[in-house]
Amino acid sequence: MLELLPASRPHGQAKPVAVLAASLFHASALGLCLITTGVTVKAVSRAVDDTTLIFLPRLGPPAVAQPPHHAGRPGGGGGGEGNSVVLSANPPPRGFQTVGIVSSVPTELPGIDPGQRILDPRDFTGRGVEGGTGWGVVGGTGSADQPIPDGEAAEGLYAAELDDARFSAAELIVQPRFTYPRLLLEAGISGRVTLQFIVDTLGLVEPTSVQVMSTTHEAFAGAAREGILEARFAPARYGGHTVRQLSRMPVSFKNQSQPTS
Numbered sequence: 001m002l003e004l005l006p007a008s009r010p011h012g013q014a015k016p017v018a019v020l021a022a023s024l025f026h027a028s029a030l031g032l033c034l035i036t037t038g039v040t041v042k043a044v045s046r047a048v049d050d051t052t053l054i055f056l057p058r059l060g061p062p063a064v065a066q067p068p069h070h071a072g073r074p075g076g077g078g079g080g081e082g083n084s085v086v087l088s089a090n091p092p093p094r095g096f097q098t099v100g101i102v103s104s105v106p107t108e109l110p111g112i113d114p115g116q117r118i119l120d121p122r123d124f125t126g127r128g129v130e131g132g133t134g135w136g137v138v139g140g141t142g143s144a145d146q147p148i149p150d151g152e153a154a155e156g157l158y159a160a161e162l163d164d165a166r167f168s169a170a171e172l173i174v175q176p177r178f179t180y181p182r183l184l185l186e187a188g189i190s191g192r193v194t195l196q197f198i199v200d201t202l203g204l205v206e207p208t209s210v211q212v213m214s215t216t217h218e219a220f221a222g223a224a225r226e227g228i229l230e231a232r233f234a235p236a237r238y239g240g241h242t243v244r245q246l247s248r249m250p251v252s253f254k255n256q257s258q259p260t261s
Contacts, residue, residue: 086149086211087137087211087246088142088146089142089196089213090140090142090143091136091137091140091142091146092133092136092137092140092141092142092143092146093128093129093131093132093133093136093137093138093139093140093141093142094128094129094134094135094136094138094140095128095129095132095133095136096130096132096133096134097131097132098130098131131144132144133146133148135148135149137157137158137159137246138158138159138162138238139158139159139162139164139167157243157244157245158236158238158243158246159245160247164238166238166239167236167237168237169245170199170233170234170236170247171234172233173203173232173234175231176228177227178223178224178251179223179226179227180253181219181223181253183219184217184219184220185255189217190252190254190255191216191220191252191253192215192250192252192253193212193214193216193220193221193223193251193253194212194213194214194249194251195210195213195228195249195251196210196211196212196213196247196248197228197247197249198244198247199233199235199247200235200244201242201243201244203233203234203235205229205231207229210228210229212225213248228249
């Protein structure tokens with residue numbers, strides 16, 4: 001092949017045919033290299049464009065079996081799970097307890113009384129009504145010697161009977177629909193249920209707060225608990241702000257197609 005190169009022989013000895021052939025050969029080789037390089041670049045570019053990135057989620061800690069839910073106290077709840085919010089029929093007022101003056105410093109440890117009410121730091125804030133409790137209801141009139149309800153049921157809670165110019169009670173805007181128990185309807189049995197529940201700041205009944213205060217039959221109680229959850233209220237307001245309200249509603253089941261409340 002070197003004999004075909006123009007520079008491989010002395011000047012003037014290369015034939016035109018050899019020069020032409022060598023030129024064509026080198027041009028073909030160069031063209032082939034350029035074509036091959038272009039195909040390779042396109043193939044690499046196409047592979048990069050078609051590449052899909054897959055992001056795998058970060059693995060969390062292994063799942064731990066949760067303990068089963070326990071039912072709340074009797075009479076509480078609105079069909080939901082977990083501990084029910086149960087307030088007494090006449091909750092204590094929202095306020096604080098006073099501490100008596102100690103005349104002498106005790107020198108012995110006091111005895112332990114298992115039945116003594118546990119001290120709650122919310123009872124000594126100095127806010128509210130003297131003699132009340134930190135978890136009490138604004139406007140409540142019950143005794144302060146009551147067990148603390150489950151959870152934070154009474155936080156920011158107002159009694160519907162509160163006599164305060166800054167307070168406006170919740171108003172019922174959507175009537176609940178109560179289903180008359182079929183067996184009692186066929187038997188011609190009438191009844192009455194008294195419910196206690198909390199209306200939240202959106203005007204909805206808090207399911208875990210529904211409590212049956214009195215009933216003439218357990219079937220009526222279940223129907224009343226389910227039906228009251230469909231009620232809608234204009235929420236109570238205090239000083240221009242929406243607040244939670246503790247409410248009561250009697251429900252009468254008569255031997256008709258629909259009960260009245």
